Amino acid sequence: MSQGTIVKVSGPLVIAEGMRDANMFDVVRVSEHRLIGEIIEMHGDKASIQVYEETAGLGPGEPVVSTGAPLSVELGPGLIEMMFDGIQRPLEEMRKRVGSNITRGIDVPALDRNKKWKFEPVMQKGARVVAGDIIGKVQETIIVEHRIMVPYGIEGTLEEIYSGEFTVEETVAKIRKDDGQLVDIQMMQKWPVRKGRPYKEKLSPDIPLVTGQRVIDTLFPIAKGGVAAVPGPFGSGKTVVQHQLAKWADADIVVYIGCGERGNEMTDVLMEFPELKDPRTGESLMKRTVLIANTSDMPVAAREASIYTGITIAEYFRDMGYNVALMADSTSRWAEALREMSGRLEEMPGEEGYPAYLSSRLAQFYERAGRVISIGSEGREGTLTAIGAVSPPGGDISEPVSQATLRIVKVFWGLDASLAYRRHFPAINWLQSYSLYLDRLDKWMNENIAKDWSTLRTDTLRILQEEAELDEIVRLVGVDALSPADRVTLEAAKSIREDYLHQNAFHDVDTYTSLSKQYRMLKLILSFYYKGRKAVESGVGIRELFAIPVRERIGRAKYVREDQVENVFNSIEAELNQQVEALMSKEVEQ
Template sequence: MNEEGHVYRVSGTLVIAENVKNAKIGDVVHIGEQELLGEIVRIIGNKVAIQCFEDTTGLRPGEPVINTNKPLVAELAPGLLGQIYDGLQMPEKKLFELTENPFVRRGYKLPPLDYDKKWEFIPEFTVKKHINEYVKLEKYRVKVGDKVEEGSIIGSTQETSAIEHKIMVPYGIRGKIIDLREGKYNIKEPIATIELPDGTKKEITMLQYWPVRKPRPYREHLPLTTPLITGQRVIDVFFPIPKGGAGAIPGGFGTGKTVTLHQLARWCDADVVVYIGCGERGNEMADVIAHFPQLKDPRTGKTLSERSIFIANVSNLPVFARESSIYMGVTIAEYYRDMGYDVALMADSTSRWAEAMRDISGRLEEIPAERGFPAYLAERIASFYERSGRVVTLGHPERIGSLTIMGATSPPGGDFSEPVTSTTVRFIGTLWALDKELAFQRHFPAINWLMSFSKYAELLEKYWARKDPKFLKLREEALTVLEEAAKIEEIARIVGEKALPDDQRQILLTAEILRHGFLYQNAFHKVDTYCEPPKQIKMLSAIMQYHEWTKRLVKEGNVTIDEIRDVRISVTTPEGEVKQTLAVTELEKVRMVKGTDYIDELMDKIKEKLDELAEKHGVIL
């Protein structure tokens, strides 16, 4: 009888082992001669069930199993930004550089971070101070003799030109700083010594560990008051998400989930972005990885890779590393949140993550609930989204950080009632529902304005009111027009648009302009891809102003819609040519024109022509 831990049975990636020492649920083990990584998921007498994170081909009963006695942890230190990791935090770019092999080989392991690279550690740092709605940067200096506790910042290093990496006292340590070593160190060299209350001395390095399945603690949860600006009109105006909020983006295939998430990752005004490609396409990840280093953050002018971390656990990598990839990503995101940053996390797609859970559950022969998913699916989804929030962090100085989570779901057959989507919708505050019909018409982002919602819209009222007091009213009116138009369209589908009365056709006209000129946004157009908030407000007010004018023309002057549609204005093209064009078309095309000056100019011209029309019918606009 073999007294050492050894493999008893192999069935796919589920390994049953015997006599594993000190087995605890969640412990990471090394399996077999190739030292494949796995995690203990069940204990039955002297046997344990291990979920292997890698392909188990060739593994035999009797091969050794060694317990590391540690749960799955993330390594947290400077050097994370710009990395591309798999679900177990293995750096994929480095793997390729070292092996020069485009294929991933089994059992090959690399540490997550560079242990040799020296970082300039200084006992100084800046944090954002929130005073009412304003943010001020405040500088701090740490001295020997300072009292610190878990989460306290003791210094910093410039990780990238965009991000100052704060070095925090690890969890469970409090005391007095008795030594501080300014200078160049690698992440495993001590940079400070802390004397604990019992007199023992503890050396602090820039590297710390955190078990990925456990949320990082904070002091206090705060209400969500600031929107995450994304530059995407339909999101910012109609279905906003605040910093610290949770949003979901369900959509069948081809509805543009991934492009929308890429757009959010590119343009959102978070300090740090963690992008998890969970069971998605390799070429898509390659696209993000290739383009981010070239794209510039519109606010800081730095490249986007200086603020981003990628977890690329693509669909053909082992399923179980996919299950952990979500936790790996959210742990790294929380770590930057704790430094006082606004962090945004995108997970594409949480359905693949749920499927990984289903797979594990099935192999463990658990009794399935709906569609084969385990009964604890809802609990896992809820606890993932609950890791979002705007918080006061632990430690000194007091600082506020936020983590916004945006997850895509991929409902089979586009049916939103399936378990993953319907469960997710219960735990989020913003829903961007993607619509196949809109996608077929190439209306992107294909966010359906009748099915989507944002519970946060009211919380953000104050923010928008400061930008433009009329804004909220405009937003509401626009939503009403869209809703009414949807009802009228149903009638139009039966009787034809021509048979409708003009006041109804006028609503359809405004809705059409809103659709083509505001809700539609071309992610691949150099100007249209990002629309700054002042321009969003300007565009919406222009369209709603036009709506007001035409409404009165129809109501008070009995002007027909055909007459209104035919209104032409003369515009000057960039080449300096003057041409006659339809006012409606021009309104729909302002999204492609840089800045807001043109909108004023255009509205003056439209007003002039509409005035002429009004005069003919005895109305004054």
């Protein structure tokens, strides 16, 4: 252990001398209060330490002790349903010990040391094991089976394996390594947060992460193992979009990081998630969720740690073979923490005061997502999808954090204040947003949902694009100056916007739409467009076409329950055909 003394305190930054034997990123204990900190810079025997707790009252001469280990998270049964702070201290346990306000220097283990878990072995004594192999399982919640893996760096023969109830620190197996050393295996393992967990192979992300949100799944889909950014100004619905993704996305495990968010927003998450029903199992959504809460009034340095803590926990569940969705809300607050620490270190500032390494830090975070074959002899496939909210000041996405994020991520869901103001939610702007996974995912959609999926999506985007161009003409000379075909385009675009892209997160049926229902809905709207164009070309009047009764049913199709889709949609299609044909034959007769 290296011990030094404080020479300077500057907010969350403490400089200590006499630390020559310490290493970069070592965790240290600062002063008699034993505040948790991490070394982020070394100059000779002087160490710059970012402290994850309030530093008021510290002064020169107080002791600093290095633990000799990097900042690590505890991984094992007991993670699911937990709410941690940025450095993985359990909030509920801290509240029981010291009340509602977090006391400085409190040391609470992340995983409960007294709780016993029922361990069921899945391997026999004498089996050959390598790092990453599953040796047993624990039913952590009704939904999640926690798979106990051989820790990284251990390989050999399973000398002993036990069955029964154990705490996370008790030995459940013994492995005889090739050099003869006998290693005790517990259900808990530790992993340094700044180092990505290893995997065997990274695969191409070409399976969609189905979210049930029509504007996302149809126009700007994300792949399992993909990365997405949700930038948007205040009040544009970033948090609701992330809540919807956490609730409905086709993921086995959800890790939600509230990084520097307002306290009342995090309170909403903490109160709402336990009450949300998981649509697939009917259980509470918390039964497959890990929450990391780091509000804006908590020490700024802990924001930086919270992002890494969250993604390391997510990687651990990915290694078990699960599909994990990680929500980071928001990476802008994390970047602000980087900027503050960089300023206190007196580093040369980059654009808008952010450190020059902002882009590389963001890339390091997002690159830990992916679809991988995990280490171990059986080669499980797991995915980690990262979705980060970005809160650009004033909604200006030309600022450094948004631009650095857009260079890394492949999906951009641009939230628009003007759409939110018009009560159009999700307020994702279809003219600005994009997904670079389209080519890969179209193949899957055409094979698994419908052969003409990509054609319908292309036509939808074209109609919306044409509407934006026609709007300019309408503003100048009025809608009556447009040709009948252009009027049909405008009407179809309005139907796409209001009946398809607009989705009510608080409506029992409309909150989630399966891919097959999305296809049928879009096909209905575009059928009206194709048939309408044909009808006006044959001389049918615009007013008669727009007044056909079936349009009311098309508009309300989003409220049709999933089990009734087939019958109801077939009947609407038949009615549409009949009513348009009746108009056309009436025109022919005249």
